[in-house]
Amino acid sequence: MDLFQREIRARVVEAGPDAIRVAVKLNDSFHEIALTLEVRPSDRTITGARAEFIRFPYDRCRDTMARLDNLVGVTIAPGVWRTVAREVGGKDGCTHLYELTMEALRVAMQGFYRYEWERLPQEERLPFLRRALAGECYIYSHPEVKARFLLEE
Structure with a gap:
């Protein structure tokens, strides 16, 4: 039920x-x-x-x-x-x-x-997100992690 x-x-x-x-x-x-x-x-x-x-x-x-x-x-x-x-x-x-x-x-x-x-200009987009989402998201909190952005594929 x-x-x-x-x-x-x-x-x-x-x-x-x-x-x-x-x-x-x-x-x-x-x-x-x-x-x-x-x-x-x-x-x-x-x-x-x-x-x-x-x-x-x-x-x-x-x-x-x-x-x-x-x-x-x-x-x-x-x-x-x-x-x-x-x-x-x-x-x-x-x-x-x-x-x-x-x-x-x-x-x-x-x-x-x-x-x-x-x-934002293309070159400022990723740094902007890293600043905005540091401490909130694994990818943006760890710049040493090299991740491929899948949504543009």
Whole structure:
């Protein structure tokens, strides 16, 4: 017997000059919720946040969406996790909006790296990633490791 299933999908797109849009959607046995963050890459500031409750178990679940307004102006930097927990989660929030926001922040970082990568000269790209991801990724933390980039083959 299937007790529960969940899928989370995410996408980051360039949405204009100095703007990216992060869309994350949760679909599980009881919920279908979409979250969109608008972010300014130059200073990593959230400029917009909205959600759509498509399928949900209780008529008052939507009451929590207004808490996303508290994220506008927040910078994606160390400490942002605590800010999101305080502003979106907790007893007056929604655990699913909190979870989607956290995922949106994780994929936004990937979007920032790609956004910056695209604007760098070829010879600056690898050093940029080594600086940005040192301590976060085996390949970028160990310059002595010679790895072949497989995605361009």
